[in-house]
Amino acid sequence: MSKIVIDVDGVGVKFRMNDEKVDNLKEYIIRKITGRIGYKEFWALRNISFTVESGDRVAVLGMNGAGKSTLLKVIAGVLKATEGKITSQGRIAPLLELGAGFDPQYSGAENIYLYGAMLGYSRDFIRSKFNEIVEFSELGEFINSPVKNYSSGMKTRLGFSIATVVEPDILILDEVFAVGDAKFRKKSEKKIQSMFDRGITVLFVSHNIEQVKKICNKAIFLESGTLIASGPCEDICDIYEVKSNQ
Amino acid sequence: MKQIIKNFQKYRFLLSQLVVKEIKLKYRKSYLGILWTLIEPLLTMIVLYLVFSKLRKNNDRTFAVYILTGRLLYSYFSHATKSAMKSIRVNAQMIKKVYVPKYIYPLASVLSQFITFLISLVVLAAVSIVLRIKPTIHILEAIIPIIILFFMALGIGLVLATLAVFFRDMEYLWDVVLMIIMYCSAIFYYPSMVSDNSWILRMNPLYAVILNFRNAILEGVPLDSGALLYSIAFSAIALLAGIWLFYKNQDRFILYL
Structure with a gap:
């Protein structure tokens, strides 16, 4: 039985959308006094729970704005979850941009x-x-x-x-496979493959289903901030393809 | 607490990298390089001396050192608080990508300015020797106002760093405040000349630090205990307020960068 390296438990992230972005003091004070600081709240992620076992290669699928990047940021520790808890073991390296x-x-x-x-x-x-x-x-x-x-x-x-x-121990890949010229790309794909072979845990965000199927063994599917499916990669990719053709 | 110390040890190397980076990059591309740390205060001292020489007392050969001490402490304070204030915004790219304890950035700014400041004290030593200012045993006490000043700059730097994330205007506003502080710190005039308004000087914690530094270096008398207590109390409050404000808001930084 492999051990759980990432445990996402009921995670939610709430953003405040100011009606207008107030980033200067005068504006802020005027609005504070007149009581016109209006903002909408919305949940970029809500009730997300899943676990990743050591050696899993998990694809995070979803349409634009579904909360994929937010989820990766929360797991990387850059963004703090509003509710819920994330526990991770081992060193996380982000490979984004x-x-x-x-x-x-x-x-x-x-x-x-x-x-x-x-x-x-x-x-x-x-x-x-x-x-x-x-x-x-x-x-x-x-x-x-x-x-x-x-x-x-x-x-x-x-x-x-x-x-x-x-x-x-955990690598976060955010669509970064198109690296350099053809020669270097081959080399970098080989490098990543060798990391997979060693049993590294991977979280992978991509819209490229072919690549996802090649790399991942599991997948989760996000839609407007909620987790609507998780399981073996093939099954989830099918759901994703059906959804994206609607 | 244990967790914080452990985390700090892990990122100690990053802290030293950032400190070295700021010092290195400041003078890269200039022919005289790090020598500017010495030339710059010397030149400003000469300019201030020439402009304000009317203000000096008769036959006072220490006026140059008087200006230099005030100028050195003030410019450390101003540079350190300014670069700490900008540190979060300047490093926004990294903050958005990689988890690093965020206080590392303002701390690195204040530290690197502190190191440049310590190097520039060489000028003070040189000018003092040239003008034959006799060191006394009290010179050892100079380290106390310097340490107080370090923590004062760090505390205020943390407050400003937090505010500047949410309000860009802080950067302009602080420039104006710094100018007011400069005129209220008796850098190029004697406090006796403004006896009507001396309460402003007494209120100014930076002046309290400058006063004690001059007592130790220039006057060769013990530290002024009133100014000492006031500056310690102010620094402690500034530091606590800075840490509190920073920790309370740091999770929201990323939403505003």
Whole structure:
């Protein structure tokens, strides 16, 4: 029996939608005095409960605005749930929008340390993996020039190399498979496949059903913030396809 | 509490990375690099000295050091609070993606400014030697106002960082407040010259810190106990208020970035 690594229990996230965005003091004070701070509340997620076992590769399916990204943010610990509880074991590495955390003025090498530190790794660990990262990214001597001079392909390559070298327990993938040119894409898919083979737990958001079927063994289906189905990947994909053809 | 300490240890490396980054990037691309930490206060001191030399007492060769001490402490306070205030917004990209204890960002800003400030004290030492200001045993007490100032800047920085997430105007408003604080801190004039309005100086916690720093470095007399108590009390309250406000609101930051 494999053990449960993510336990999502009755999670709900409530957002406040201000009628108009009030982000300056004058406006705020005037509205506070006149009592005109109006906002609507809505639940981006409501009553979400499911568990992920170690080694599961779970697809999160749903139409745009169904709450997929919100759910991933809550699991990654970036967003706090309004109600319910999430317990997770092991190190979670988000692989979303690669290279977003780079400092453009810093060189690639300096960014490796910065990005690694963000993900919670120690100096010694990053140092020991440094060469592996540089080699995988194929940046060569460019590793010492500032990231602002990199092409977007170079940035994604570096981001991918850092995020995957760390061997996390839980990997969050948010449609990031189109990485770099054809050659690097092959290499990165191989890398991810080898992580799967090692039994890493994956949460995967994608609209690409073919890819989902290839990668995942389980799936959950969100619709306007509620969980409407969960189970084996094939079954849920069928439901998704039926729904999206309506 | 134990949890917080454990978490802090995990992200200690990130804290040092962020501190080093701010210092490194500040002077990258400039030919003189980190030397600007020394040149900048020296030049402002010379300018202020020339502009306000009419205000000095007769035959007072310590006026330059008087200005420099005030100017150094003020500019640490102003830079630290300003960069702490912006720290959450500047790092919005990371905050949205990766979980990191959020107080790391303002703390890193205040720390990196503190390190630049400590380096710039070399100028103070050099100018003091050139003007033959005799150090006394009280010079050791200078560390006390410096520590108080660190926590004062951190506390106010946390308050501002929180407010600036919700209200962009804080960044402009704080510039104006900082200017008022500068004029009320007796940086380039003697308090005796404004005896009518000396209550403003007594109310100003930054002036209390500057006064004690000057007592230790320049006057060679013990710290003023009234100013000491006032500045400690103010820093403690600012720090507690900052931590409280920050922790109470930090989960909502992401919704406003």
